[in-house]
Amino acid sequence: MTKKQKRVLYRIITAAAFLAALHFLPLEGPVKAALYLIPYLIIGYDILRKAVLGIIHGEIFDENFLMAVATIGAMLLGEYSEGAAVMLFYQIGELFQAVAVGRSRRNISALMDIRPDYANIQKDNGELEQVDPDEVEPGSVILVRPGEKVPIDGVVLEGVSTLNTSALTGESIPREAGAGDNVISGCVNISGLLKIRTTKHFGESTVSKILDLVENSSMKKARSENFITKFARYYTPAVCYGALALAILPPLSNLFLGSPAAWSIWIERALTFLVISCPCALVISIPLSFFGGIGGASACGILVKGSNYLEALSETKYVVFDKTGTLTKGVFDVTDICPVSEFVGKWGSEREAKEKLLEYAAYAESYSGHPISKSLREAWGKEIEASRVSGVEEIVGHGVTARVDGREVAAGNSKLMEALGLAYMENTGVGTVVHMAVDGVYVGYILISDRVKEQSREAIASLKKTGVKSTVMLTGDSEMVARHVADQLGIDQFKSELLPGDKVEEVEKLLKNKGVKEKLAFVGDGINDAPVLSRADIGIAMGALGSDAAIEAADIVLMDDNPMKISLAIRISRKCIRIVYENIVFALAVKAICLVLGAMGIANMWIAIFADVGVMVLAVLNAIRCLRVRERV
Ligand code: ADP
Numbered sequence: 001m002t003k004k005q006k007r008v009l010y011r012i013i014t015a016a017a018f019l020a021a022l023h024f025l026p027l028e029g030p031v032k033a034a035l036y037l038i039p040y041l042i043i044g045y046d047i048l049r050k051a052v053l054g055i056i057h058g059e060i061f062d063e064n065f066l067m068a069v070a071t072i073g074a075m076l077l078g079e080y081s082e083g084a085a086v087m088l089f090y091q092i093g094e095l096f097q098a099v100a101v102g103r104s105r106r107n108i109s110a111l112m113d114i115r116p117d118y119a120n121i122q123k124d125n126g127e128l129e130q131v132d133p134d135e136v137e138p139g140s141v142i143l144v145r146p147g148e149k150v151p152i153d154g155v156v157l158e159g160v161s162t163l164n165t166s167a168l169t170g171e172s173i174p175r176e177a178g179a180g181d182n183v184i185s186g187c188v189n190i191s192g193l194l195k196i197r198t199t200k201h202f203g204e205s206t207v208s209k210i211l212d213l214v215e216n217s218s219m220k221k222a223r224s225e226n227f228i229t230k231f232a233r234y235y236t237p238a239v240c241y242g243a244l245a246l247a248i249l250p251p252l253s254n255l256f257l258g259s260p261a262a263w264s265i266w267i268e269r270a271l272t273f274l275v276i277s278c279p280c281a282l283v284i285s286i287p288l289s290f291f292g293g294i295g296g297a298s299a300c301g302i303l304v305k306g307s308n309y310l311e312a313l314s315e316t317k318y319v320v321f322d323k324t325g326t327l328t329k330g331v332f333d334v335t336d337i338c339p340v341s342e343f344v345g346k347w348g349s350e351r352e353a354k355e356k357l358l359e360y361a362a363y364a365e366s367y368s369g370h371p372i373s374k375s376l377r378e379a380w381g382k383e384i385e386a387s388r389v390s391g392v393e394e395i396v397g398h399g400v401t402a403r404v405d406g407r408e409v410a411a412g413n414s415k416l417m418e419a420l421g422l423a424y425m426e427n428t429g430v431g432t433v434v435h436m437a438v439d440g441v442y443v444g445y446i447l448i449s450d451r452v453k454e455q456s457r458e459a460i461a462s463l464k465k466t467g468v469k470s471t472v473m474l475t476g477d478s479e480m481v482a483r484h485v486a487d488q489l490g491i492d493q494f495k496s497e498l499l500p501g502d503k504v505e506e507v508e509k510l511l512k513n514k515g516v517k518e519k520l521a522f523v524g525d526g527i528n529d530a531p532v533l534s535r536a537d538i539g540i541a542m543g544a545l546g547s548d549a550a551i552e553a554a555d556i557v558l559m560d561d562n563p564m565k566i567s568l569a570i571r572i573s574r575k576c577i578r579i580v581y582e583n584i585v586f587a588l589a590v591k592a593i594c595l596v597l598g599a600m601g602i603a604n605m606w607i608a609i610f611a612d613v614g615v616m617v618l619a620v621l622n623a624i625r626c627l628r629v630r631e632r633v
């Protein structure tokens with residue numbers, strides 16, 4: 001509990017004790033009124049103040065106003081203990097809710113305990129100095145000791161260690177890091193000392209991006225959340241006027257009919273009506289449910305950028321996948337190298353020719369972040385001398401061209417060769433082909449193959465189980481590879497040899513043919529697929545650690561690259577939405593019943609208190625369930 005909450009608690013205890021004591025005293029008349037005013041003011045002065053401020057600012061109809069009118073009215077009618085008790089229970093409810101919100105906020109920030117406090121910089125005399133990560137320029141050298149968080153994204157210069165990424169991914173599989181590896185901020189260094197050259201400003205680093213994302217997620221509101229805000233805007237004035245009518249009309253008609261007016265009975269009913277109708281249970285529990293859902297998801301390494309996306313996710317009926325890096329590992333093994341026979345003679349023995357082909361490929365691809373490029377560089381396995389490469393041009397969905405040792409090298413798929421007007425060999429093996437041309441002459445191809453992720457098959461099956469109608473795979477790769485992967489995973493439909501623009505078109509076709517209430521999610525690895533990510537109803541970027549473009553373009557970011565997280569995210573969203581609707585229905589039903597009883601004079605102030613505070617407490621307790629995610633992947 002915060003200090004402020006503790007103060008409220010003391011006020012509650014004091015006022016309750018006071019009320020209990022007064023209950024046993026035989027009091028009458030003005031003395032009774034004066035004595036009851038003490039606990040009433042102790043517990044309610046801030047509500048009264050807020051109500052007055054609201055009136056001054058022209059925002060009259062809120063919960064404070066309802067409570068102020070109802071309790072002042074009760075006191076004036078001589079219902080002192082009821083008036084004070086309404087205030088007391090209202091404050092208990094408010095306190096309860098404040099603690100619940102605080103708890104889930106703390107939960108999220110604990111999960112998101114990734115904000116680094118400092119970075120270690122080595123001074124000239126070898127001593128370490130702790131500085132604010134904000135002050136570290138890109139290209140600086142920082143040291144991260146075991147137990148410390150990596151404060152800024154960078155590349156390891158020296159040292160070997162394991163990194164714990166669980167705060168980021170919700171998964172406690174340690175990652176190895178050694179010289180040359182990229183490391184991202186937010187990981188915890190477990191074992192060894194790492195010397196890191198920073199590649200970004202702190203504000204551009206993964207940690208900052210993620211924290212921004214989580215902090216801003218409450219800005220994007222779900223339909224049901226907006227509904228409640230709008231609802232409260234009309235509802236509260238409506239019940240105020242309703243109460244006014246209830247207080248005035250029946251007595252007037254009594255007078256008209258010649259019977260006694262019975263003002264006090266009807267005013268009391270009107271006040272009861274006011275207390276019952278307070279909309280706080282809804283106003284509080286709905287945002288809290290979404291907050292909890294987003295928090296629970298982030299504990300599993302699923303970042304949701306707003307409750308609107310959580311709501312959309314619960315209606316997902318189509319899931320469209322990118323292939324490379326999403327369903328497959330995106331780590332290719334070179335399975336074959338086939339130089340054209342005339343080059344075998346020109347470049348020495350067959351082995352030397354193959355080596356030369358791989359070398360050209362690795363150099364041409366040396367600047368690209370595409371999984372194919374990374375794999376080719378890895379297969380080459382030697383240090384790349386940057387001075388040998390220039391004029392790199394990457395053509396999305398085709399490949400790359402570059403000058404290597406002064407020669408024009410092109411590496412890419414058959415589309416690239418066709419664009420260059422070159423004849424190429426048809427390959428026969430299964431796999432992705434990287435055709436190569438040097439100085440405008442076709443020199444052969446490298447066959448590489450990717451493996452599907454272990455969890456992909458199960459992930460597709462579990463999506464089907466959660467009620468997804470259709471799974472679709474879109475890929476820029478060849479039809480043969482696409483068919484092979486789709487068959488292996490049980491994917492319903494696939495489209496191959498697509499450029500990023502074609503993928504947008506395919507998604508648009510699917511969007512056109514689906515129902516309004518059916519949502520389409522696109523899942524990609526963020527490489528070349530930002531346009532599709534933003535076009536889909538829900539863009540899901542996976543394995544997005546370190547890929548800024550993906551974190552920005554996506555609506556939902558999966559911190560690791562486990563495709564099982566997609567159905568988990570859908571299940572979390574469904575549970576959250578179910579709880580939201582449970583709360584709406586429950587609160588409205590109880591209120592409606594009590595309102596009718598109140599208007600008929602059957603429900604008294606005490607039932608009104610239950611209808612207000614009791615429902616709120618139950619709704620908040622229900623909302624907190626959103627934070628708990630039972631199943632983890
Ligand atoms: P996917 O749709 O499978 O994610 P991309 O759209 O990234 O694939 O690429 C489609 C195809 O374009 C690849 O299968 C490959 O043939 C070719 N390609 C793209 N980038 C490169 C590159 N850097 N080097 C070689 N080939 C590439």
Ligand code: MG
Nearest residue numbers: 322324527528
């Ligand atoms: Mg891709």
